[in-house]
Amino acid sequence: MFPFTAIVGQDEMLTAIIAAAIEPKLSGVLIFGDRGTGKSTAVRALAALLPEIEAVEHCAFHCDPADPQNLCADCRTRLAAGHLPTTKIRIPVVDLPLGATEDRVVGALNLERALADGSKVFEPGLLARAHRGFLYIDEVNLLEDHIVDLLLDVAASGENVVEREGLSLRHPARFVLIGSGNPEEGELRPQLLDRFGLCVDVKTPTDIATRIEVVRRRDAYDTDPQKFTAQYAAASAALREKILAARAALPAITVSDDILELGAKLCLALGTDGLRGELTLLRAARALAAYEGQNTVTAAHLQKMSAPALRHRLRRDPLDDSLATTRVDRAVAELFAPA
Numbered sequence: 001m002f003p004f005t006a007i008v009g010q011d012e013m014l015t016a017i018i019a020a021a022i023e024p025k026l027s028g029v030l031i032f033g034d035r036g037t038g039k040s041t042a043v044r045a046l047a048a049l050l051p052e053i054e055a056v057e058h059c060a061f062h063c064d065p066a067d068p069q070n071l072c073a074d075c076r077t078r079l080a081a082g083h084l085p086t087t088k089i090r091i092p093v094v095d096l097p098l099g100a101t102e103d104r105v106v107g108a109l110n111l112e113r114a115l116a117d118g119s120k121v122f123e124p125g126l127l128a129r130a131h132r133g134f135l136y137i138d139e140v141n142l143l144e145d146h147i148v149d150l151l152l153d154v155a156a157s158g159e160n161v162v163e164r165e166g167l168s169l170r171h172p173a174r175f176v177l178i179g180s181g182n183p184e185e186g187e188l189r190p191q192l193l194d195r196f197g198l199c200v201d202v203k204t205p206t207d208i209a210t211r212i213e214v215v216r217r218r219d220a221y222d223t224d225p226q227k228f229t230a231q232y233a234a235a236s237a238a239l240r241e242k243i244l245a246a247r248a249a250l251p252a253i254t255v256s257d258d259i260l261e262l263g264a265k266l267c268l269a270l271g272t273d274g275l276r277g278e279l280t281l282l283r284a285a286r287a288l289a290a291y292e293g294q295n296t297v298t299a300a301h302l303q304k305m306s307a308p309a310l311r312h313r314l315r316r317d318p319l320d321d322s323l324a325t326t327r328v329d330r331a332v333a334e335l336f337a338p339a
Contacts, residue, residue, distance in 0.1 A: 002221055003232035004045035005239055007038055008214045009205055015288070016198040016308050017046050020176050022246045023287040026197035026280060027155065028177030030140070030188070030312065033202030039180040043136050047093045049236055050243065053132060057085040060124045061131050061171045062092070070158075072171045092133030094126050094175075098142055105150055106162055122167055127160045130175040140179030141188045148192050151177070155195050197280045198305075199312035201325060246290035253286045254296045262335070263302055269331045272313040281309040299336060306332050 007014060013031055020026045031039045055062035056075050063075045065086045071079060078084050096105065107125035126135070137143060143151075154160050160173040179196060181188070193199075205211050221228040260282070267278050285301035292301075311324040 001048040001229075002041050002045055002218075003229055003236055004042065004049045005232045005235040006217055006221070006228070007042055007045065008217060009210050010038055010042070010202050012308060013039070013042060013200045013202050015304075016200045016284075017042055017178075018243065018291060019284050019287040019305070020178075020198065021046060021050065021243060022291060023250060023283050024174070024176060026176075026283055026287070028179070028196050028198075029308075030193070030196035030199040031178070031180040031202060032183050032199065033180075034204045035182065037202045037204055039202060040136065040138065043134055043178050044093050047091045047134055049240055050091050051240065052088040052090055054086050055089045055132070057087040060122075061128050061173075062089055063172065064132060070172045070174075073169065092129055092131075094130040094133065094135050096126055096135055096137045096143075096147075098139055098144075100126065100147065102146065102150065105147060106160055108162075108164065109167055122162065122169055124171075125160075127154055127173040127175075128171060131171075131173050133175055135175045135177050137177070137179045139181050139185070140192075141181040141183065141186045143192075145189070148189055152191055152195060193312055194276065196312065198284060198308040200308050201311075242291065245293070246287065249293075250286065250290045252295070253289050255282060255286060256296065259285075259297050259299065259302060262299060266302070266306060266331060266335055267310065269335060270310060270313075270328065271315055272310060273315065277310050277313045281305060284309045303332055303336050 004014075013029075016029045016031075020029050033039070053062075054065060056065050056071070056078075059072065059075055061072045061075075063071045065075075065084055068076075068079060075084065103125065105125050105127060107128055108123055109121070154173050155177060158172065158174045159170050161170045162168070177196065179188075205214065217228075263278050263281050263285075267275075267281070270277075272278075281302060282297075284305035285297045288301045288305055289295075289297045294301075307325055307328045311328050314324050314327060
């Protein structure tokens with residue numbers, strides 16, 4: 001796997017993905033921009049960077065043994081019987097292809113078993129595989145509406161409910177949703193757009209030095225992956241420890257009333273709908289503070305995370321045709337200007 005620490009540029013995207021890995025309540029990251037800018041590489045590289053997680057052995061949903069309230073039905077039965085063996089697994093990264101059927105996404109009856117002996121056995125889908133990991137959707141703006149509806153239901157409840165073909169079951173399905181796409185190929189439905197905590201724009205580098213460095217590193221990796229990865233082993237280990245420390249410190253990060261007021265004023269100035277923008281901004285700023293090893297959220301943290309947290313929540317203004325990022329930057333400059 002191409003090392004996360006070897007990715008050149010795209011700082012906003014990398015920061016957003018790291019923040020989502022630190023704070024799962026951010027509900028994911030939407031990455032819009034040009035093809036070939038490292039979107040899928042960054043997601044897979046971060047998942048590979050993170051340490052293995054403990055899961056119930058032989059569980060199709062790799063339930064968390066430390067969270068008995070959210071076990072699947074089979075694991076609850078095994079726990080009641082006093083036998084719940086565990087194992088270590090890598091954090092899953094599951095691709096949801098555009099042409100995936102509903103059965104492939106949510107799961108369905110195992111037809112082979114049904115035809116062989118008449119038993120009704122559930123065949124887990126992509127949502128089950130993505131539990132406790134990342135669900136990656138490329139060209140998310142081209143996803144079919146009925147699949148979008150399924151994702152919205154699961155993202156809201158953290159649970160996949162299957163009622164079909166004589167089956168009736170539910171299983172945990174909590175994952176970090178990562179979507180990528182090109183806005184020129186179609187807009188994302190507002191309901192799904194709102195479910196992504198952060199939204200970042202990525203662009204093809206325009207300066208020669210950055211382009212040369214990207215090509216040089218990718219070529220070195222393709223020539224000898226093991227040698228190239230070894231060069232970044234120390235940096236990867238340091239980043240892993242930094243993320244784990246941020247996760248542990250997150251509950252203790254304090255947020256003053258002044259910071260809360262500043263975030264509310266910013267959302268009011270931008271006219272965002274509801275309060276999800278403010279909550280997301282708060283969580284993103286707190287994750288950034290934890291990542292930087294600070295004990296409290298500052299205005300600088302709000303300022304840095306304001307565009308990713310709010311740019312996709314703005315109403316269209318017929319009197320202002322500026323890009324969303326420009327509108328956020330303008331409001332931040334006015335609100336955060338020194339007295």
